[in-house]
Amino acid sequence: MAEMRAPRFEGKVALVTGGNGGIGLAAARAFAREGARVMIAARRRSQGDEAVESIRAAGGEAAFVETDVSDRDSVREMVRSCLGTFGRLDVAYNNAGITGHVTTEIADADEAMFDQVMAINVRGVWLSMKYEIPAILEAGGGAIVNCSSYAGLRGGPRSSAYYASKHAVLGMTKSVALEYAARGIRVNAVCPGLVMTDLIANNFAGAEEKLAMLTARIPMQRTGEPDEVADAVLWLASDESRLVTGIAMPIDGGTQV
Numbered sequence: 582m583a584e585m586r587a588p589r590f591e592g593k594v595a596l597v598t599g600g601n602g603g604i605g606l607a608a609a610r611a612f613a614r615e616g617a618r619v620m621i622a623a624r625r626r627s628q629g630d631e632a633v634e635s636i637r638a639a640g641g642e643a644a645f646v647e648t649d650v651s652d653r654d655s656v657r658e659m660v661r662s663c664l665g666t667f668g669r670l671d672v673a674y675n676n677a678g679i680t681g682h683v684t685t686e687i688a689d690a691d692e693a694m695f696d697q698v699m700a701i702n703v704r705g706v707w708l709s710m711k712y713e714i715p716a717i718l719e720a721g722g723g724a725i726v727n728c729s730s731y732a733g734l735r736g737g738p739r740s741s742a743y744y745a746s747k748h749a750v751l752g753m754t755k756s757v758a759l760e761y762a763a764r765g766i767r768v769n770a771v772c773p774g775l776v777m778t779d780l781i782a783n784n785f786a787g788a789e790e791k792l793a794m795l796t797a798r799i800p801m802q803r804t805g806e807p808d809e810v811a812d813a814v815l816w817l818a819s820d821e822s823r824l825v826t827g828i829a830m831p832i833d834g835g836t837q838v
């Protein structure tokens with residue numbers, strides 16, 4: 582008989598931003614399956630309540646806090662609410678992000694879109710880490726995983742704001758990893774390739790041929806599933822990766838190779 586493995590996050594509290602859909606929800610569910618109590622922080626309450634229900638129905642423990650990661654007071658409240666509900670914070674997956682308009686060359690792109698992408702993808706991750714870290718230190722150390730993208734590792738036409746924002750996520754990840762390496766907090770990033778979520782479905786609505794062309798360029802010849810990113814997030818958040826900090830891990834079917 583296979584040896585029983587202890588749940589990797591028993592007794593721990595995990596916070597997931599944008600945890601009410603897509604990759605974030607897959608990660609929230611996976612943390613709960615591995616014994617964590619999970620705080621889901623995202624904008625849409627109805628979707629958040631559904632996410633909490635789905636975790637409870639599977640025997641896990643979760644709560645929702647309405648959060649806009651681009652807003653300082655909201656992010657402070659997110660961490661406060663996590664501590665108020667569960668008493669501690671051990672691991673965080675800073676996943677919330679948007680793409681902006683992905684079909685516009687820079688000369689035609691809109692500044693407001695640039696500001697919004699930066700506010701959510703860059704300031705959102707920065708603020709999340711800023712307020713999570715004191716709570717994680719208080720818990721005796723832990724781990725942060727930030728969501729970058731294959732767009733953080735290379736260039737790509739017609740979405741310069743998104744590509745810039747995901748490069749910035751890696752800059753922050755590496756810098757904050759160095760700041761806290763000696764104090765028990767590891768900080769890493771995942772760089773997913775194309776993963777089938779609402780974000781991608783909406784971006785490619787009416788452009789299915791383009792999606793098929795991009796998929797054909799992926800060495801593994803397929804897009805990813807949210808659970809496949811969640812598995813990597815859990816590894817980076819768990820003690821199994823205890824010697825790993827400051828890395829950008831591609832999860833992309835070979836796209837970076």
Ligand SMILES: NC(=O)c1ccc[n+]([C@@H]2O[C@H](COP(=O)([O-])OP(=O)(O)OC[C@H]3O[C@@H](n4cnc5c(N)ncnc54)[C@H](O)[C@@H]3O)[C@@H](O)[C@H]2O)c1
Pocket residue numbers: 598599600601602603604605622623624625648649650651676677678679680701705728729730731772773774775776777778779780781
């Ligand atoms: N799907 C892909 O192919 C892919 C590839 C690489 C990276 N990513 C990244 O993965 C992350 C998750 O994307 P997804 O594909 O699951 O998309 P999604 O749109 O399904 O999920 C994004 C989540 O972020 C939340 N969010 C957006 N703005 C927010 C804000 N201001 N405050 C709080 N929450 C906010 C949304 O509510 C949603 O829950 C994003 O950072 C995205 O850039 C996705």
